[in-house]
Amino acid sequence: MIAMTQLRVGERAKIVDLSQVSNLVKRRLLDMGVTEGSEICLKCTMPLGGPFMIENYGQCVGIRRNEAKNIQVKPL
Amino acid sequence: MMHVALVGNPNTGKTSLFNQLTGTYEYVGNWSGVTVEKKVGVLRSKKAKMIDLPGVYSLHPMSRDERVVTQFLLTEPFDEILNIVDASQLERNLLLTVQLLEFGKPLTVALNMVDVAERRGIFIDQAKLAEALRVPVVPVIARTGKGCDRIEHTLLEKVLEQTEPFTLFYGEAMERAIERFIAAWGTEEQFPVRWLAIQFYEGNSYVREYVAEKLPEATWRSLYEQAEKEVQQAEQTPLDQLIYERRRSFVREVIEQSVQRQKIARVTVTDRIDAVVTNKYVGIPLFLLAMYILFQLTFDWLGAPLSDLLDAFFAGPLTDFVTAMLEAIGASEFIRALVVDGIIAGVGGVLVFVPQIFILFFFISFLEDSGYMARVALVMDRLMEAVGLNGKAFIPLIIGFGCNVPGVMAARTIEQPRERLMTMLLTPLMSCSARLPVYALFVGAFFAAHQAIIVLFLYVLGVSLALILAKLFSLTILKEEASVFVVELPPYRMPQWQALWRSTWDKGKGFVKKAGTFIFGGSVAIWLLSYVGPHGINVNMDDSFLAMIGGVLAPLLAPLGFGTWQAGAALLTGFLAKEVVVSTMNIIYHAPDVESLQGLMASHFTALSAFSFMVFVLLYVPCLATVATIYKETGSRKWTMFSMSYALALAYIVSLAIYQFGSLLGF
Numbered sequence: 001m002i003a004m005t006q007l008r009v010g011e012r013a014k015i016v017d018l019s020q021v022s023n024l025v026k027r028r029l030l031d032m033g034v035t036e037g038s039e040i041c042l043k044c045t046m047p048l049g050g051p052f053m054i055e056n057y058g059q060c061v062g063i064r065r066n067e068a069k070n071i072q073v074k075p076l
Numbered sequence: 077m078m079h080v081a082l083v084g085n086p087n088t089g090k091t092s093l094f095n096q097l098t099g100t101y102e103y104v105g106n107w108s109g110v111t112v113e114k115k116v117g118v119l120r121s122k123k124a125k126m127i128d129l130p131g132v133y134s135l136h137p138m139s140r141d142e143r144v145v146t147q148f149l150l151t152e153p154f155d156e157i158l159n160i161v162d163a164s165q166l167e168r169n170l171l172l173t174v175q176l177l178e179f180g181k182p183l184t185v186a187l188n189m190v191d192v193a194e195r196r197g198i199f200i201d202q203a204k205l206a207e208a209l210r211v212p213v214v215p216v217i218a219r220t221g222k223g224c225d226r227i228e229h230t231l232l233e234k235v236l237e238q239t240e241p242f243t244l245f246y247g248e249a250m251e252r253a254i255e256r257f258i259a260a261w262g263t264e265e266q267f268p269v270r271w272l273a274i275q276f277y278e279g280n281s282y283v284r285e286y287v288a289e290k291l292p293e294a295t296w297r298s299l300y301e302q303a304e305k306e307v308q309q310a311e312q313t314p315l316d317q318l319i320y321e322r323r324r325s326f327v328r329e330v331i332e333q334s335v336q337r338q339k340i341a342r343v344t345v346t347d348r349i350d351a352v353v354t355n356k357y358v359g360i361p362l363f364l365l366a367m368y369i370l371f372q373l374t375f376d377w378l379g380a381p382l383s384d385l386l387d388a389f390f391a392g393p394l395t396d397f398v399t400a401m402l403e404a405i406g407a408s409e410f411i412r413a414l415v416v417d418g419i420i421a422g423v424g425g426v427l428v429f430v431p432q433i434f435i436l437f438f439f440i441s442f443l444e445d446s447g448y449m450a451r452v453a454l455v456m457d458r459l460m461e462a463v464g465l466n467g468k469a470f471i472p473l474i475i476g477f478g479c480n481v482p483g484v485m486a487a488r489t490i491e492q493p494r495e496r497l498m499t500m501l502l503t504p505l506m507s508c509s510a511r512l513p514v515y516a517l518f519v520g521a522f523f524a525a526h527q528a529i530i531v532l533f534l535y536v537l538g539v540s541l542a543l544i545l546a547k548l549f550s551l552t553i554l555k556e557e558a559s560v561f562v563v564e565l566p567p568y569r570m571p572q573w574q575a576l577w578r579s580t581w582d583k584g585k586g587f588v589k590k591a592g593t594f595i596f597g598g599s600v601a602i603w604l605l606s607y608v609g610p611h612g613i614n615v616n617m618d619d620s621f622l623a624m625i626g627g628v629l630a631p632l633l634a635p636l637g638f639g640t641w642q643a644g645a646a647l648l649t650g651f652l653a654k655e656v657v658v659s660t661m662n663i664i665y666h667a668p669d670v671e672s673l674q675g676l677m678a679s680h681f682t683a684l685s686a687f688s689f690m691v692f693v694l695l696y697v698p699c700l701a702t703v704a705t706i707y708k709e710t711g712s713r714k715w716t717m718f719s720m721s722y723a724l725a726l727a728y729i730v731s732l733a734i735y736q737f738g739s740l741l742g743f
Contacts, residue, residue, distance in 0.1 A: 027136075051458070057165070061565065062561070
């Protein structure tokens with residue numbers, strides 16, 4: 001199990017733990033169907049500590065690096 | 077007449093469907109903040125009204141526009157719901173559908189983007205989906221309007237039959253809590269009290285306020301706490317999570333029954349575009365390039381020649397024709413002066429910029445409809461985070477380039493109240509299209525060789541000051557909450573010409589309308605004030621009332637380099653709408669067209685004072701319409717006053733610095 005920030009661009013992983021993520025962000029991710037057990041793919045990262053773009057069943061979501069750091073994933 | 081509420085997730089083609097069903101001109105957007113207000117249209121058959129609500133993921137509101145939907149359900153009368161569902165994102169969309177089904181009104185599902193789903197290997201059996209949800213499911217293609225006849229037919233038929241309300245079983249502990257709530261509530265409502273109970277336990281903030289108005293605080297608090305405790309004991313999960321999970325497992329069952337999946341691994345067009353547009357290294361340069369091209373097209377390549385043509389028409393044939401007409405009917409000198417020097421000069425001076433403004437709005441619409449705006453939020457988030465905002469705040473700022481009013485309203489999609497307020501306060505620093513006529517006038521007169529670069533500088537100045545102030549505000553007066561950022565990046569879509577033209581026209585028509593009302597009236601008033609003085613009518617303009625009013629401000633403006641009564645009067649009237657500054661100048665300097673006005677101004681301004689004046693116009697105060705919008709959106713007199721006073725102070729300081737330093741350097 002690693003933090004999402006340790007994934008390489010293009011790598012796929014399964015979300016294992018969202019409990020450390022701030023409430024507001026977790027709610028939004030839930031709204032978009034991104035939960036524990038969801039399969040994601042890291043699409044790209046923005047420079048200088050900028051946000052991450054992840055894909056989940058064909059939809060893309062942007063989140064901040066410091067939130068991604070708190071998301072535990074298992075690479076597939 | 078029957079009322080149908082249109083509800084759905086953001087980016088599902090909801091507004092397109094609304095336009096197809098109602099045939100009215102509506103604003104279409106691929107950015108989730110576009111539908112900021114409730115819009116009502118009439119179905120093509122004229123048998124029902126349709127209400128377009130903002131796109132929401134859930135009824136549990138996180139941002140201001142999401143509150144609108146829950147508020148609508150609870151307080152407005154309507155007969156049925158049309159729920160638009162994106163077939164390619166069925167699970168997420170159906171989570172909302174469940175909440176709507178629980179509300180108990182007749183519901184029809186419009187299944188959109190079936191083609192997109194099939195390309196991703198998702199095949200939906202519509203009959204089985206309808207059976208599982210026990211509501212009609214109609215496939216549509218919102219972009220082309222295919223399937224809309226069937227929707228209309230189903231909607232009109234639907235209201236006749238009474239279906240049993242949909243109920244989902246949430247587990248013993250939760251069900252007991254729901255029953256306790258219903259008993260405590262006591263009365264019957266227009267909607268199932270069960271729905272209210274579930275939303276209440278889920279933590280829906282709007283519903284909680286609604287409940288608190290009827291039940292005593294002790295009652296609803298103990299209801300909630302007891303439910304929390306019992307559910308925790310029985311299921312070992314928090315209330316809201318339990319509710320979410322039960323809904324999700326229902327939705328997954330429905331999908332299991334009605335969807336066939338094939339593994340199709342293919343790179344979509346969106347993937348390919350995103351590989352470049354959101355690339356780590358070229359993302360930001362590409363955005364800046366896009367902005368550069370936008371401004372070049374608007375001001376230089378396309379807009380300027382068109383404006384020149386229009387200007388030549390107003391100054392030449394139109395003025396000659398009107399003068400000849402007035403002479404022919406024997407109008408008095410007063411009327412001739414009013415029409416030619418007042419109305420044509422004032423209104424024409426502003427209308428000349430219609431081409432540029434429409435081009436700008438066209439490109440903003442293009443950015444919205446194509447899906448690029450959400451990427452801008454992603455690309456710019458790092459910068460915005462540094463100043464205490466998030467990437468989403470960048471979209472209201474870009475929309476603000478067109479007009480500050482929709483910019484301020486677009487801030488509704490920002491979840492954190494602090495960030496939203498800050499975005500609303502800073503959006504007026506974006507140089508809207510109404511300020512463009514002022515720049516065009518001055519750069520034409522004083523910076524003919526460097527027009528584009530000077531105008532670009534003003535835009536950049538507005539953005540830079542907004543960022544600096546954001547940092548300042550988040551360090552001082554608005555520092556409580558941390559900033560949050562989650563953004564959905566919808567697939568790219570090639571905007572349709574028709575939809576683009578509609579939304580361009582929708583945004584641009586306000587400007588033309590303003591020319592016919594505000595600016596027309598303002599021009600007449602200003603001309604009259606310049607024609608009449610304490611010593612009678614048709615006075616020398618320096619002895620007119622306008623000169624007296626403007627003269628009061630002149631000494632204050634002198635340190636900024638434009639201490640004339642003309643500048644004072646123009647700025648004062650510019651509060652109505654910024655383009656009135658140009659109308660006023662046209663009237664004051666008695667210029668028949670922009671070219672001769674520019675010649676005349678050279679004797680009242682130097683290049684430096686003209687520059688200082690432009691900066692002042694950029695910053696000095698949001699226009700009347702924007703102030704009204706800020707007041708409506710913040711609901712606070714204090715913040716509205718603040719938005720005006722900080723802008724005025726900022727404008728004064730920056731212009732003063734520019735003029736004084738510029739003078740020292742010998743410009």
